[in-house]
Amino acid sequence: MALDIIISGLISGSVYALLAIGFSLIFGVARIVNIAHTAFYMVAGYCIYFATHEMGFHPLWGMVAAVILVTLLGMVAYKFLINPIREHEGAVLIATIALAMALQEIMTLIFTGTYLSVPSLIKGYFLILDVKVFYQQLLTFFAALIALGVLWALLMKTRLGLAIRSTAQDREVANLMGINEARVAMITMGISVGLASFTGAIVVPLTILDPLMWMHPLIMMMAVVVLGGLGSLKGSFIGAYILGFAEAIVVFAIPAGAFLKGSVALSIMILVLIIRPEGLFGVTFEEER
Amino acid sequence: MKKPLVSIIVIVIVIVGVALIYYATRPPEVVPTIKIGVIGPMQYVQGIGHWNGATMAADEINAAGGIQVGEKKMNIELVQADSNEFINITDATNAMERLITNDKVDFIVGGFRTEAVLPMQDIAMENKKIFIGVGAAHNELCLRVAKDYDTYKYFFRGSPFNSSFLGRTSFIHLGTVAAIMKMTLNIPKIKVAIAAEKAMWTEPMIEAAEGVIPKMGMELVGVWRPSPIATDVTAELSAIQRSGAHIIFTVFSSSVGIPFARQAGELKISAVQVGINVEAQKDGFSQATQEMGNYVATLNTYCRSVEYNELTKPFVDGYVERFGETPTYTADTYTAIKYALAPTIEKAGTLDADALVAILENASYMVPSGKVEYLKDAEGNHLHELRWGPGYLTSLGVQWQDGELKSFWPNKWKAVPEAPEVTYKGIVPYKIPPWVVDAYKQ
Numbered sequence: 001m002a003l004d005i006i007i008s009g010l011i012s013g014s015v016y017a018l019l020a021i022g023f024s025l026i027f028g029v030a031r032i033v034n035i036a037h038t039a040f041y042m043v044a045g046y047c048i049y050f051a052t053h054e055m056g057f058h059p060l061w062g063m064v065a066a067v068i069l070v071t072l073l074g075m076v077a078y079k080f081l082i083n084p085i086r087e088h089e090g091a092v093l094i095a096t097i098a099l100a101m102a103l104q105e106i107m108t109l110i111f112t113g114t115y116l117s118v119p120s121l122i123k124g125y126f127l128i129l130d131v132k133v134f135y136q137q138l139l140t141f142f143a144a145l146i147a148l149g150v151l152w153a154l155l156m157k158t159r160l161g162l163a164i165r166s167t168a169q170d171r172e173v174a175n176l177m178g179i180n181e182a183r184v185a186m187i188t189m190g191i192s193v194g195l196a197s198f199t200g201a202i203v204v205p206l207t208i209l210d211p212l213m214w215m216h217p218l219i220m221m222m223a224v225v226v227l228g229g230l231g232s233l234k235g236s237f238i239g240a241y242i243l244g245f246a247e248a249i250v251v252f253a254i255p256a257g258a259f260l261k262g263s264v265a266l267s268i269m270i271l272v273l274i275i276r277p278e279g280l281f282g283v284t285f286e287e288e289r
Numbered sequence: 290m291k292k293p294l295v296s297i298i299v300i301v302i303v304i305v306g307v308a309l310i311y312y313a314t315r316p317p318e319v320v321p322t323i324k325i326g327v328i329g330p331m332q333y334v335q336g337i338g339h340w341n342g343a344t345m346a347a348d349e350i351n352a353a354g355g356i357q358v359g360e361k362k363m364n365i366e367l368v369q370a371d372s373n374e375f376i377n378i379t380d381a382t383n384a385m386e387r388l389i390t391n392d393k394v395d396f397i398v399g400g401f402r403t404e405a406v407l408p409m410q411d412i413a414m415e416n417k418k419i420f421i422g423v424g425a426a427h428n429e430l431c432l433r434v435a436k437d438y439d440t441y442k443y444f445f446r447g448s449p450f451n452s453s454f455l456g457r458t459s460f461i462h463l464g465t466v467a468a469i470m471k472m473t474l475n476i477p478k479i480k481v482a483i484a485a486e487k488a489m490w491t492e493p494m495i496e497a498a499e500g501v502i503p504k505m506g507m508e509l510v511g512v513w514r515p516s517p518i519a520t521d522v523t524a525e526l527s528a529i530q531r532s533g534a535h536i537i538f539t540v541f542s543s544s545v546g547i548p549f550a551r552q553a554g555e556l557k558i559s560a561v562q563v564g565i566n567v568e569a570q571k572d573g574f575s576q577a578t579q580e581m582g583n584y585v586a587t588l589n590t591y592c593r594s595v596e597y598n599e600l601t602k603p604f605v606d607g608y609v610e611r612f613g614e615t616p617t618y619t620a621d622t623y624t625a626i627k628y629a630l631a632p633t634i635e636k637a638g639t640l641d642a643d644a645l646v647a648i649l650e651n652a653s654y655m656v657p658s659g660k661v662e663y664l665k666d667a668e669g670n671h672l673h674e675l676r677w678g679p680g681y682l683t684s685l686g687v688q689w690q691d692g693e694l695k696s697f698w699p700n701k702w703k704a705v706p707e708a709p710e711v712t713y714k715g716i717v718p719y720k721i722p723p724w725v726v727d728a729y730k731q
Contacts, residue, residue, distance in 0.1 A: 004528070012521070109332075112337070115544050116573075117551070117576065118579075132556045134523070134552075206520075207520035210544060212376070248524055255525070255528055256513065257514065258516075259487035
């Protein structure tokens with residue numbers, strides 16, 4: 001049972017980590033609480049469905065197309081919807097909720113509410129010490145690790161990463177140092193939505209497509225981000241695996257309460273916040289940033 | 290002499306002109322119609338089924354000249370209402386209000402989720418409109434009729450039969466499959482795992498299953514309750530596999546039925562699935578599971594190759610030809626309009642709801658899925674509940690075999706030992722998945 005929990009927890013944790021890090025990134029850099037983050041993940045899933053099922057493309061090309069298109073969509077949404085009201089955080093929050101709902105309704109109009117699916121990149125499963133694991137799950141796990149590694153390299157080893165980190169630390173000072181803060185924010189939005197769409201692309205073969213599929217991941221992603229500490233990438237990464245393992249333990253320890261896995265994960269988040277209100281790796285006061 | 294003649298000619302021309310203008314511009318003659326509201330989640334398969342079934346019935350009736358109401362023939366006019374009940378129950382009640390107060394419909398058919406149909410029922414009853422429920426299965430909908438007949442007598446169940454009968458039928462399917470497994474694979478005692486989504490309607494079924502399964506000579510190894518919207522159930526499936534279950538008794542009406550079937554098929558879990566999986570009743574199930582849902586068995590109403598009676602084939606074939614898919618039970622709006630409302634209106638010769646209720650509640654009529662009669666409770670009160678059993682409505686046990694939905698039940702089924710056997714035309718044998726055979730063959 002322990003191995004089942006480890007494998008299940010690692011896979012769920014990787015998916016949550018990918019979503020949460022993208023969300024944390026744009027919050028850390030531009031203070032944008034992008035509620036539409038998982039809606040982009042949903043749109044990416046539909047793009048792959050359209051490319052594979054309607055246009056007959058190989059799933060891999062569908063995934064590539066989905067990531068590119070959705071990233072562009074995210075940047076356009078930022079330019080015309082979020083950027084004009086960026087200084088009003090409340091307005092941004094509401095605008096992104098509206099955007100998510102609009103995307104949901106558009107997908108419903110185009111694809112109806114019928115449950116759809118896309119094929120796996122690699123079909124079948126293999127055994128690890130008698131535990132059955134899908135190849136697609138393994139792919140998801142490694143893709144998550146690679147994406148996180150690339151993101152780390154981008155942030156730590158490039159000039160763009162330096163600019164992003166500087167902006168995240170202090171927007172005003174970054175601006176005074178000659179960094180085009182608005183441009184950095186837009187690029188960061190692109191990376192953030194790109195991560196959401198990439199997550200959608202690798203996860204969608206394991207799940208089902210429907211226009212409401214963005215809601216549950218949104219709750220879990222928010223929980224991960226709050227648990228890890230708002231804006232902290234390291235916190236999001238660790239928080240994601242904590243909640244992933246918590247969910248797996250619930251399913252195996254109390255089968256008749258498997259539906260409680262989300263609630264238990266959220267309870268852990270609340271418990272941590274009671275002890276440490278700023279989250280695991282968050283900073284206590286805004287001024288400390 | 291000349292002047293009066295000119296005047297007369299002018300007057301005649303004016304009169305004729307006015308008459309011609311009136312004739313040319315007169316409002317079109319209003320043809321009286323019977324307005325039927327079709328309510329359901331129109332963006333979803335269930336609502337699409339509601340609308341398709343109703344459209345087909347209305348078109349057939351109108352093409353045949355309409356419904357004879359007393360001295361006149363009246364056509365059917367359908368009014369669509371999107372209840373959006375999966376997302377917001379208030380939308381459903383608003384849609385019902387709009388149908389009655391705005392669109393002024395005479396009758397209503399449809400509804401899907403019990404949680405939404407209960408308040409929709411209240412609105413229809415307040416307005417004394419006949420509402421034939423096509424989708425929700427909770428017993429309470431009809432128990433209300435018996436408890437407060439004067440208020441709720443305008444409600445009739447159209448499809449499916451109630452939760453208790455659904456449960457009973459599922460246990461028969463479970464017993465049938467268990468017997469086949471036992472005989473084919475020489476398993477001395479069948480182990481059963483229950484996988485039921487966390488929803489109100491599944492609670493009584495789980496309770497009943499926990500009592501019935503041991504009485505049927507099987508061992509219950511556990512109950513798993515995933516969320517109705519769970520998208521990853523590999524953890525649950527791993528746990529079920531470890532429990533040693535031979536059969537998974539499924540109780541799913543929500544989307545979880547798809548990942549459960551897909552992941553179980555892809556992981557080659559060595560247990561067969563039987564019970565209720567509403568998603569597996571739809572033609573799109575094969576695509577939704579990427580063909581991994583093969584061998585999943587579920588209760589269902591229609592199957593392309595099966596005929597309950599002489600009405601089944603024309604309906605199913607006609608529906609498939611027109612809409613490109615097999616009708617699901619929400620398409621029984623067809624039955625509600627064509628076989629319940631239309632003949633009752635013709636018999637009563639009026640649209641008066643009270644007169645129609647008095648006729649319909651005592652009616653007995655054939656429909657494409659069997660024969661309809663309405664039950665009374667133990668005290669003899671009208672329930673407007675569908676009768677279940679041989680000779681009436683039984684539904685089917687269906688299984689996905691090689692990408693097609695086939696029916697394996699009823700196959701020489703006897704409700705009681707002395708009852709005659711029931712086998713519908715087009716029934717095929719149940720198939721055990723090859724990986725399950727490999728896992729247990731001795």
